[in-house]
Amino acid sequence: MIDLRKAVYYEYIDDGVVEIFDKYKWGLRRLGVNFSQELLETIVYCSRNLENTLMAFCSWVLWLKSRGEKPNSDILSETLINALKSEIGWIPYDYQKDFLQQNLDILESPQVSLWKTAEKELGASLRNRVIADISEEGELIFKVNVLLTDDEREKIERFKIYIDQLFL
Structure with a gap:
């Protein structure tokens, strides 16, 4: 699987960013996200709310799938990039945290x-x-x-x- 430090050439990648990415990368892959170079660089440069954005995004995709929708991987990746680039990121609501909590196996390696x-x-x-x-x-x-x-x-x-x- 992707090693963020090897995938993105950057002088310094914060250990916290790598730790958060490693926590969510399997879930993102299972949900259908395509790890383009642009997405990986956006993750590295994400200055705030990385984990909250990833949590809210995973919850949102799980919710879509629970309704029978099958989002396109390119659209998912583009949506995630936009969420990470937004001023505050996506802030998960309590129901989203609960929904992700019920589906934690998606994050397992x-x-x-x-x-x-x-x-x-x-x-x-x-x-x-x-x-x-x-x-x-x-x-x-x-x-x-x-x-x-x-x-x-x-x-x-x-x-x-x-x-x-x-x-x-």
């Missing part, structure tokens, strides 16, 4: 999300025995030479199909 999904689908014991690692992009890396029963093998194959369908 693929590693955390897949780890939890694997536990739910395979059980903690089998997951821990067969999964060696999960890459930052969400690729499962399975251990080799693990002795499995036929039922466990079948369960893992169903899980792989399930995961493939999630990321279509």
